Amino acid sequence: MTRQAPAGGAEAPDAFDNVIHAPQRLRICAMLDAVNQIEFSLVQERLDVSASVLSKHVSVLMDAGYVEQRKAVRDTRQRVWLELTATGRAAYRGHVAALRKIVDQAPE
Template identity: 70%
Template sequence: MSAGHRDPLDGFDTTIHAPHRLRICALLEGAGEAEFALVQNQLGLSASALSKHVTVLMDADYVEQRKAVRDTRQRVWLRLTRQGRAAYQGHLAALRAIVEPADPAP
């Protein structure tokens, strides 16, 4: 690897790689922001399981939450942080580098 090129595998992120956390990041990447209950429903997780995964992502500064009252109920919305988006994109690049065939030699 030359000095100016980064190895795509450097982006592999074990925090994101766990299947449920990868799915959370994928959903938030596409949605921009999503209500906790929607993420829970989409992924088929219990509230406590989703909360544990979101906490791991928040501790890594990959996800942030916004709380507000809507329809007289406390609601929580989740979104990727700038750092989380970069980590998710880097992780996807690493996964592609792992599964895609290398360029054939000329």
């Protein structure tokens, strides 16, 4: 796992995103937002889900253009690495901002 430097410049628009909102996809995006890239198996381990469940969620995020995957050989085995695209990072941060607005507007 490699750390992602904070993005400079423009803030993501506050936009609730139904693709990201599903709990496991939200967790995937949160993990990916904190790094440049992360190995599929580590995400699977941290989320405590099967490879097929994670693969389905990643496919939805990839179809939306939010996640890219890269395959590489490491230790003589093929590994899959995941990363947020710029579009995915902006969508995730916008979604989080929209959720914060909802929480901040809740009556005390």
